[in-house]
Amino acid sequence: MASANMGRKSKPAPKAKTDLKSLKRKRVVDEHEQLVHAIAELDVKAEIKDFSDLPISATTAKGLDASHFKTLTDIQSKAVPLALKGKDILGAAKTGSGKTLAFLVPVLENLYRQKWTELDGLGALIISPTRELAIQIFEVLRKIGRYHTFSAGLVIGGRSLQEERERMGRMNILVCTPGRMLQHLDQTAAFEVDNLQMLVLDEADRIMDMGFQTSVDAIVEHLPKERQTMLFSATQTKKVSDLARLSLRDPEYVSVHEAASSATPATLQQHYLITPLPEKLNTLFGFIRANLKAKIIVFLSSGKQVRFVYESFRHLQPGIPLLHLHGRQKQTARLDITSRFSASKNSCIFATDVVARGLDFPAVDWVIQLDCPEDADTYIHRVGRTARYERVGRAVLFLDPTEEEGMLKRLEQKKVPIQKINVRQNKQQDIKNQLQNMCFQDPELKYLGQKAFTSYAKSLFLQKDKEIFKVNDVDLEGFAASMGLPGAPRIKFMKGDDAKKIKNAPRAALDSSDDDSEAEKKPKKKEEVRTKYDRMFERRNQDVLSGHYSKMIAEDEVEKADGEGDADEDDDFLSVKRVLPVGDDESSEDDEEGGVAALGPAAKIIPGISTEPIVVDSKRKEKMLQSKKKLASLKGKGTKMVFDDEGNAHQLYELEDEEAFRQRGTAQEQRAKFLEEEAARVREADLDDKQLAKEKKREKKEKRKAREAALEAGEDDEVPALQDVDDDYDPMALLASLPMADEEERPVKKQKKWFEDDEEVEEETRKRKSRVIETVDEPETLEDLEALAAGLLN
Incomplete structure (x- = not known):
């Protein structure tokens, strides 16, 4: 009885568990209510540290x-209370301010x-302009939200789209x-x-700039109107549109540094130096050699420049680890490079503006x-990669005069x-000189240099602020020489109004006698001494890179008149190639009337080849025309002919006369008749094939x-029986008695067949089985076995 009573007293345990759960649930509800009440009473103007x-x-x-x-931080103390109250925020603060x-x-x-x-779905969407940011x-979200139950x-781009689709909901x-989010909004059905x-x-x-404007507008169209929106940047937009x-x-516009005397951190030392464009690479290499124990970021305007400077400096070995980062790299490579640079104590990374915003590289x-x-604004974001969180940093800007x-x-x-140094x-x-030797020996590096030069020149030409970027005043020839190139590759933009007038003027007017007389008055240039770099400028290597190079440096009369380069360049500006006149009087008159006559000498016409x-x-x-293969392609393909009994040539397939076809009946009737004939x-x-197969089977x-x-009749050759062998019998005597090669020719081996019928295989098997070797006594000793083997050989 005692044990039974004790068992009854232990039963109320589940009730205690239920009480604990209810107490925990009540505590969570009370905490939520207290938070809501505290935020409702929160003073946004109070100073919170x-x-x-x-x-x-x-x-x-x-x-x-x-x-x-x-x-x-300052921006956090002012923006967080407003955001907790559900206000829309425009936040502007210096780089590295949290x-x-x-x-x-x-x-x-x-x-x-x-x-x-x-089960509630997506609650917050955070959009960043770059993958690294x-x-x-x-x-950071994973660190501070590790104890929450949110997913x-x-x-971002560069990852598996299907894996993201499975988890988005x-x-x-x-x-x-922006790009990848818009792709999911348009294509992922389960994403709400x-x-x-x-x-x-x-x-x-x-993000609101022209680069992402279309994507952001499309994303906003998918989102509900009733939401809280927050915008943060070091250089905040205030456009009403x-x-x-x-x-x-x-x-609420939150700008903690708007009244400050500087838009950059006070711990940042900013300098600029005046260096002509041809001296930039020399100055940069000397700077890196003088700061081998530092952590350096070098910003360039394009990814092609990043690649060339990285590859050339890597060959020069300045004595510091070198890295490079640009937007054309794969996502895994970009992540690996950013992590390596963050973990390094002293290294130099060449990068484009893809790392200019928001990224936090330590020290x-x-x-x-x-x-x-x-x-x-771009300058402010670039220098913001150093002097973060009140640390000391230094920045240098290279400027052309x-x-x-x-x-x-x-x-x-x-x-x-900013101060001048x-x-x-x-x-x-x-x-x-080192770059010239490297480009001379390595065509790939030379090709990278050409593309880097072209991309830099185009970036100057496309810049909106023409008060800063004056492409006609920059020494591009000297810049090409400083990169080790034997000459400046031709690029696709016009220099000055004179070239535009020449481009738009009728070609017939340019071919007038006045122009010819003026050309005759101009003194001829003195021939210069040819160097090995001039020969490199003209040569054609056996690889694909020289083909690209020859495209970029090709000089013909049309380019000299137009100021244009190669129209086959993949990323050049849109242009229309001019066609040279073919020397026909009628066509030339039409061209003059239409105002599109070609510039330059008349072209040659070669008939008879095609x-x-x-x-x-x-x-x-x-x-x-010097290539047989090219000429063969111009001749076109031949037509296959068949010859009738009289020797007349006809095409392999000839169309029948339509009237003769209709006289024999409709297409359906002829089709049915043809099918009947073919079936018969x-x-x-x-039947013929079956009869032939039966005859072959009967013959076999x-x-x-x-x-x-x-x-059975014993007509086959009898096989001699083995005789008894004496004890002193020499087994080698049989081998000695065999005929030599010069005495008798060896029988010709039977030629192997690749394919054999089943009947032939059965016949060969039966022949092998039908041969019988008779012996007087069963072999018991080694000599008996040798004698049996000798008999088989005989």
Whole structure:
């Protein structure tokens, strides 16, 4: 009885568990109510210094503490309280001031207060202009949100689209780039954004720029109108059109450094130096050699320049680890390079503006801008890679003499303090001859140099601010020589108004006698001495690179008159190639009337090779005529002919006369008749084949019976029986008695057959079985076995 009573007393345990769950649930509900009440009473103008003073959940506070975030920065102390209250925000602060936490903490808190779960779908969308910045934001989100139950995802290009589709529907927070997010909104059926609560744009001025304008507009069309929107950047946009596109509702403009004397951090030392374009690479190499223990970022204007400078400096071996990063690399390579540069203590990375915004590389000592930035905002973002979080950093801007006045004026308008410095001559190294030797020996490096030169010249030509970028005043010839190239490759833009007039003028007018007389008056240039670099300029190597090179440097009379380069270049500007006149009087008159007469001498016409005369109007076609393979392709394909009994040639397939065809009946009737005839022919052929097979089978059967009868009658050759062998018998005597090669010819081996019938295989097997070797006694000793073997050989 005692044991039974004890068992009854232990039963109320499940009730205790239920009480604990209800208490925990009640505690969570009370915490939510307290948070809502605290945020409603929060004074946004109050000065808050620590995260512990903010009305945030215990899970977020625990994540911030574990990630060593304790003190609020200026932008965080002003933006976070407003964001917690659900206000739309335009946040502007200097680079490295902690803008990422200013929007990540409100994202976590707002979803937590709304008790957001996986079943509610997407709650917050964070858009970044570059993949590297999106990855960095996602890593910070993982650190501070590690104790929350939200599901977060990273959606960027360069990854498997199918894997992302499978997980998109379960995500609460997404960090993405505009292009990939728009792709999912258009193509992923299970992805819904109807419940979206928050939209965040990091580096908003770049996202709202022309590069992403179409994608962002399309994304916003998919999103609900009722949402909280936050924009953050170091150089914030204030355009009313941009704000209207995003459907912002009474946004709060938060700018903590607007009244500051400088738009860049106070711990950043900014300098610029005046160096002509041909001396830039020499100055850069000398600078790197003088700072081998530093961590350096070198910004260039294009990915092709990054590749050339990286490859050439890698061959020169300055004594510091070199890396390069640009937008044309694969995603895995970009992640590997950024992680290696972040972990290194001293290295130099050559990069484009893909790393100019938002990326946090620890302990960067120098930011070198080898190419002038397109505007002051780009300059601010570039130098922001150093002097982050009140650390010390230094930046140097390389300016051509033609860029100095305009760029300094733009920086002064943006409150950027910058000082001029000079280069010590003993620190500068001349690498021009080394680059020339490298380009002469390595055609691939030479090709990279040509593409880098072309991309730089085009970037100058396409820049909007012509007060800074004066492409006609820059020494491009000297720049090409400093890169080791034997000459400046031709590029596709016009220099000056005179060239435009020549391009648009009728060619007939340009061919007038006045122009010829003026050309005769011009003195002829004196012939220069040819060097090995001139020969390299003209040579054609046996690889594909020289083909590209010859395209870029090809000089003919049309290019000299137009100022144009090769029209086959893949990324050149749109242009119309001019056709040279073929010397026909009628065509030339038409051209003069239409105002499109060709410039230059008349082209050659070569008849008789192909069906149409060949017009040789360029050097390329002249070289083509020297190739037998090219000429054979011009002749066209022959037609296959058949000959009838009388020897007349006819085409293999000839169309029948339509009237004769209709006289025999309709197409359906002729088709049915043809099918009947063919079926009868096939039946006859089938009977013939069966009869032939029966006859062959009967002949084989008769042969087999004849062979078996001959064997039974004993007509086959008798095999001699083995005799008894004496004890003193020499087994080698048999071998000695065999005929030698010169005495008797060896029998010819039977030729092997690739294919044999089943009957032949059976016959051979039967022959082998029918041969009988008779012995007097069963072999017992070794001598008996040898004698038996000798008999078999005989």
